[in-house]
Amino acid sequence: MAEQSTVTFIITRQDSPESSPYQETFEIPYKKNMNVISGLMEIRRNPVNANGEETAPVQWDMNCLEEVCGACSMVINGTARQSCAALVDELEQPIRLEPMSTFPVIRDLFVDREQMFDALKQVKAWIPIDGTHDLGPGPRMPEKKRQWAYELSKCMTCGVCLEACPNVNDKSDFIGPAALSQARLFNAHPTGEMNKSERLEGLMEDGGISGCSNAQNCVQVCPKGIPLTTSIAAMNRATNIQSFKNFFGSDHAH
Amino acid sequence: MAEHREFFYRRLHSLLGVIPIGVFLIQHLVVNHFAVYGEESFNKAAGFMHDLPFRLALEIVIIFLPILFHAILGVYIVFVAKNNTRRYGYFRNWMFYLQRVTGIITFVFIAWHVWETRVQIGMGNAELDYSLMENILSNPVMFWFYIIGVISTTFHFANGLWSFMVSWGITQSPKSQKIATYATLVVFLAISYIGVRALIQFAYGV
The missing domain is CATH 3.10.20.30 (Beta-grasp domain)
Structure with a gap:
């Protein structure tokens, strides 16, 4: 050479x-x-x-x-x-x-990737553990689930999925794939699960999950190989069920 | 509901595309297919649909309003996308793009088709029978316009069915989504055949 x-x-x-x-x-x-x-x-x-x-x-x-x-x-x-x-x-x-x-x-x-961090706020992509007193240890997570969740946790908010998404642009307020998958990650966590519906409500806000039209470029370009489209479909199911619960009511508090 | 308006409208848009619009599309193409068994057979089938009780109410609730809603929100959805198949030429991105292209073609086609048939019949300028379609489709330009319109509609429905299954969280895993791609391809080919076969019958009598 x-x-x-x-x-x-x-x-x-x-x-x-x-x-x-x-x-x-x-x-x-x-x-x-x-x-x-x-x-x-x-x-x-x-x-x-x-x-x-x-x-x-x-x-x-x-x-x-x-x-x-x-x-x-x-x-x-x-x-x-x-x-x-x-x-x-x-x-x-x-x-x-x-x-x-x-x-x-x-x-x-x-x-400026600030919109991605705003999106994480919209879907409450964190686990609230602070209280006025010691809340004690949270429930344990099965090892198999931890390994699965680890893949989703690799998201580094790099913005490549938003760049590839035809629905993320200045004409639309769609928050993009990254935050949708993060909502799934924190909803899967045994402690995070306790605030599941709050994240789903965030996903259902304007610019939320319904902005996805399944072009599926995100999953192709993600540098971390995160199964973004599987996350989106899973959150589609969860938000639909949540919206039925909100409207028709359910035995469980939401 | 008020705070989740966009979510609700988008889900409604997805649902209406399949129920009732998709169901109506299949029913419409199947009834058209009676033409293949002869003029009388078609006139009988079309007459049965025409003479259904509460026809106007059925048309408004099952056909006109859902299509109007789906079309108006659909055009908006087309305009907020920034297509990028040149840079990201993946299969699903092409399907996303084609879904928008066929959506617009279908919108124009349906507007024309309803004007030419249902509106003219409603105004008393035309009679609902075999010869109405025979006259329209014997013009080669209109024949090809209808071919493009019908295939565009069936594609939009079949690919929309795939999207519907994702938007409602039915197909989540990559494997199930892949199988759904093949299944909706079969749906596309099958209903395209049913639709196009009837057009050929009307246009060329074979």
Whole structure:
């Protein structure tokens, strides 16, 4: 294999949330085993574009650098994925970097994923354990169920499923697949189960689960292989039953 | 109910697509199929439907209102999607896109078809019988318009049936959803045959 000397990045940049995007090309020295982030770090170290002009360093978001935090998602050669896990040797050149289109751009490749955290609030994706006194240990979870739930817990709110979903866009208020699956995760937890109906109510609010039209791109693109469409179908069943309970009434408090 | 209006409307939309609209679609195509057994056979079957007691009430409650609701909310659903089959060319994403395309085609087709048949009959400009459809479909342009319209409708119904089973939480596992894909494909082929066969009969008498 011929030794590569440079790597070319074509980056879609945007100076502020309101300004219009433009493209800038960078050529940086090739290093063995580099990933997209180490390429961006090289541009930050020496912010000169392919025309030899000095420019502002490219901004992006990152944190863990091991594909568990979800912060560094961007569209790389047309596919939304984590830039830390995108190895330059495995990418076609020139490498095209764009911010994810579903989210508002803060600057360059840095997007605002706040809507995903708002979605988690809508479906109450947490387990309330605080009280004014010691509530004692919660019920135990069977090991088999724990292993199953662990797969759902891998969600890192990276936004790739929202980027791929045709129903998540500026014309619709659909909260997207990630939060729907998180509601299922916390409803499956033995303590979380105690507040099951509150999460289902959240899923039934406007922009909730009914915004899904089963294009099923989410499950194909999820970097963690989370069975998102199974979660959605399961939550469909649960919310339907909840809505019948709400309307017709039931023996059990909801 | 008030606080979950969108949820309720979307579930109602899903339900109405199958019951009663889907059931009516199958009944309609099956009655049309009587044409294949001859003009008299069709006129008898159509006459039976026409002479059902409380016909107008049945039509309004089972056909017109559900279709109107499904169509209006459906057009809205089409407009809030941002199709991305070019970037994400997965099978289900294509089905999602085709569901929207066939929804719009079906909407136009049904509007035209109702105007040309039920409305004209209601205004006394036409008679409900074999020759009405024979006259419409002997025009090759209308024949192909009807072929596209019927196949678009049957696709929209069959694929909608798949979606219905997911939206109501019946098929959850990937395996059950896959088998449902094959099952709804069979439904699509079967009712398309029933519908198209009758069109050919009306147009070419064979």
